[in-house]
Amino acid sequence: MADPEAQIPDVEDTPIEDVEMGAAEDGEGAEAEESMLPDIEPDLPARETFVDFFKSPIVELIVGTGEDQTVLTAHQAFLHKSPYFAELLSQSSSRRVDLPHDDLTAVGSFLEYLYNDEYFPKRLHPHSKDSALETDPTLPSPDDNGVALLRHARVYTLADKFGLPALKSLAHSKIHRTGSTARGEMAYARFVYKETSAEDTTIRKPVAAFWATRSHVLRHEADAKFRSMCLEFPQFAFDVLTLVLDQKEKGSGSGGGGGAGPSVVLPVPASGRKRARVSQG
Known part of the structure; x- marks a missing residue:
């Protein structure tokens, strides 16, 4: 008996609908397989632009008290550069900060730094250690009250309060680029020993060294x-005396047999020149 012939359907006899359905099913399977593949595209954080800072809420800073009270405003994102303000604003829904005991000019310099990474008077050549500062026409001449020195000293202490070490370093570098008179230097020394901690040798040691050689x-x-300064701040008198005695010991030669060495002649520069001190920046 003959075997039955195998019947192979003609492609042309296959309904078009069946072909399209099969192709569709194959496509769905491929999409299903693709959907199961892991997402390999990295999630990149959005870059924060300078414009984004200006989109942040406005914060009021109430500086001073009574008739001297002044209202300043700043964007919250800029203020967040300061750990002091970042913590303060995170703990309160109010966008108002009272600064009754802070100096208005120093706060203005602080805000200028937040926005521009500098404050007036700026360094003429920022990348040079010997760069002079811009001329400030508002300063008296001679500066017997130490106005210029005190301006930078107040920025220094404010930067310490607000947690901005870079601003402290900037203010300190400007102090060493500022000239004054003997009376102005004494006003500056009084502020430093009154407003800074005894551990802050960065600003105190140059003050003592300045007077120890003059x-x-x-x-x-x-x-x-x-004399008044020494009586008001005994630590200042002690720091100056210590430096003077150290210089005298070095000059007399302490390694000998105790004999008196040559007397030490301390330099006598003019009091109104720019100060030759070691600076941080």
Whole structure:
């Protein structure tokens, strides 16, 4: 008996609907397989632009008290650069901060730094250690009250309060680029020893060193003020005396047999020149 012939259907006899259905099912399977593949595209954080800072809410800073009270405004995102303000604003829904005991000019310099990474008077050549500062026409001449020195000193202490070490370093570098008179230097020294901690040798040590090498100036230009300063701040007198005695020991030669060495002649520079101190920036 003959075997039955195998019947192979003609492709042309296959309904078009069946072909399309099969193709569709194959496509759905491929899509299903693709959907099961892991997402390999990295999630990149959005870049924060300078414009984004200006989109943040406005915060009011109430500086001073009474008739001297002034209202300043700043964007919250800029203020968040300061750990002090970041914590303060995160703990309260109010966008108002009272600064009754802070200096208005120093707060203005602080805000200028937040926005521009600098404050007036700016360094003429920021990348040079010997760069001079811009001319400030508002400063008195001679600056017997130490206005310029005190301006930067107040920015220094404010930067310490607000947790901005870079601003502290900037203010400190400007102090060493600022000239004054003997009386102005004494006003600056009084502020430093009154407003900074005893551990802050960064700003205190140069002050003591400045006066330790200026005995002639003390006798002829600031004797009364120096005496008052020593009585008001004994630590200042001790720091100056320690440096003077250290210099005397180095000059006399402590390694010998105890004999008196040559006397030490301390330099006598003019009190109004720019200060030759070691600076941070």
